[in-house]
Amino acid sequence: MIKTRQQLHQIAELSGKEYKTASFVTDFLKKCNPTSIHTNIGNTGVIAIWESENFDATKNKTIAFRAELDALPIPEPNDFEYKSLHDGVSHKCGHDGHMTILLGVATYLRDNFEKVIKEQNKRVILLFQPAEETGEGALQMLEDEKMKNLDLKIDYFFALHNIPSYEKNLIVCRENTFAAASTGIIIEFEGLTSHAAEPQNGINPALAISELTTFLYFLSENTIKEKQNKDFVLVTVVDAILGETSRKSLDEIAFGVSPAKGRVCATLRSYLNEDLELLSKKTEQKAQELSKKYSLKLKISYTEKFAATTNTKESVRMIKKAAQNLELEYQDKKQPFSWSEDFGQFTERFEGAMFGLGSGKNTPELHHSNYDFPDEITQTGIDMFVELIENVE
Structure with a gap:
């Protein structure tokens, strides 16, 4: 063997x-x-x-x-x-x-x-x-x-x-629960490009990316404080990108362009499936709020979904x-x-x-x-x- x-x-x-x-x-x-x-x-x-x-x-x-x-x-x-x-x-x-x-x-x-x-x-x-x-x-x-x-x-x-x-x-x-439920959530914002010298003529998602990242960073802590969850919850920001994601080196960055696209990826984790749904709902609501606030197109998707392993x-x-x-x-x-x-x-x-x-x-x-x-x-x-x-x- x-x-x-x-x-x-x-x-x-x-x-x-x-x-x-x-x-x-x-x-x-x-x-x-x-x-x-x-x-x-x-x-x-x-x-x-x-x-x-x-x-x-x-x-x-x-x-x-x-x-x-x-x-x-x-x-x-x-x-x-x-x-x-x-x-x-x-x-x-x-x-x-x-x-x-x-x-x-x-x-x-x-x-x-x-x-x-x-x-x-x-x-x-x-x-x-x-x-x-x-x-x-x-x-x-x-x-x-x-x-x-x-x-x-x-x-x-x-x-x-x-x-x-x-x-x-x-x-x-x-x-009962042996291993946690989790999912990867991907939030993508899209505005309008403009010249970096005239950012007011475009819609740059930088502030939305910043606010969402901060929100996610404290999401599990705030959820616990507000006693909205029933058991363990954890949110980890795993990726945040502003601008063209195809850029591979500093030499390729377009310093003359105010970008239109940005994304934030996070892993939501909990001991109970219902708490995972709560984290997902709160994240989606915040993303929609920011999309409306900054006039950005929004796309939300999920990956690597794991149900809680329950014994x-x-x-x-x-x-x-x-x-x-x-x-x-x-x-x-x-x-x-x-x-x-x-x-x-x-x-x-x-x-x-x-x-x-x-x-x-x-x-x-x-x-x-x-x-x-x-x-x-x-x-x-x-x-x-x-x-x-x-x-x-």
């Missing part, structure tokens, strides 16, 4: 372009004798199913697990032999490790089909999702007619994520029991993680939960250029999923 993880690491691909990765996963799964394999779901998604001939979804249980196919647009400075072969793209979130864990479960299902699938009459689904990093892949799969036609009546849906800064092999979970009570109980059976240390997390996870789209529709798997206190943080998934925790991930399969009632 370590060799498998390293091979996946080498072929790291960006969200929506996981063609080699999906092909690798599919070829591996075929050797594990699933009842059926379904590919190209939601673009590059893969689903493998193990079930008995007599399986009845109305009487027998279906348990599903998810891993992510995509990598990140981060150059890899590591010099190990299995470093990414694709310049500027690497597995800096550990999705190579998550896939490997699921492929380890596939190997277990191959070797224990009679005992687990046939005799206990269970159905197990392994789902490999594209585009998790952009928040698009889960919904793409769920809305794909190929997946809808499978009519998968999933009773329990699980996923894990490795967590640096936690002891290796520690299981971390909590009921159900029963699924968390099953995770805790699995950890206890394996004699693993378990920790109830007091607060949700502030990062977002595309698995929230699945937990909105199915009973399920995500848990954290500690990947080491000295492991570089997720998305750090020096991060590399620690192979020592792979077996623990496999064991947790296998325990969940064997104990589902």
Whole structure:
């Protein structure tokens, strides 16, 4: 499995372009004798199913697990032999490790089909999702007619994520919100250009950009002060541009032109989906107010939308029991993680939960250029999923 993880690491691909990765996963799964394999779901998604001939979804249980196919647009400075072969793209979130864990479960299902699938009459689904990093892949799969036609009546849906800064092999979970909801919002203003010597003859969006940036900077703080939110909220301005965005150097800036265009981009984040809607509404209202105040055209769009990942009570109980059976240390997390996870789209529709798997206190943080998934925790991930399969009632 370590060799498998390293091979996946080498072929790291960006969200929506996981063609080699999906092909690798599919070829591996075929050797594990699933009842059926379904590919190209939601673009590059893969689903493998193990079930008995007599399986009845109305009487027998279906348990599903998810891993992510995509990598990140981060150059890899590591010099190990299995470093990414694709310049500027690497597995800096550990999705190579998550896939490997699921492929380890596939190997277990191959070797224990009679005992687990046939005799206990269970159905197990392994789902490999594209585009998790952009928040698009889960919904793409769920809305794909190929997946809808499978009519998968999933009773329990699980996923894990490795967590640096936690002891290796520690299981971390909590009921309700596990990971935050978030979205990127893009506000674009457009006025009229004019000569820089005659700015009064044009409409420059500089003041609107300035006021909106300041508003967003204090939005979460003011929302909390006014007690309008129900839980954690956070707004981060990630980009603000005035003038032609194609300018790449100071030499290309048109100092003789008062610009017409400007944009502000921010990430809105909260523990509850309803609080995220509140932040979006307040941001849109402010943008519309500034558009009217300065006679500017306005365009608002969203990107990388993540629903909150919400864990159900029963699924968390099953995770805790699995950890206890394996004699693993378990920790109830007091607060949700502030990062977002595309698995929230699945937990909105199915009973399920995500848990954290500690990947080491000295492991570089997720998305750090020096991060590399620690192979020592792979077996623990496999064991947790296998325990969940064997104990589902």
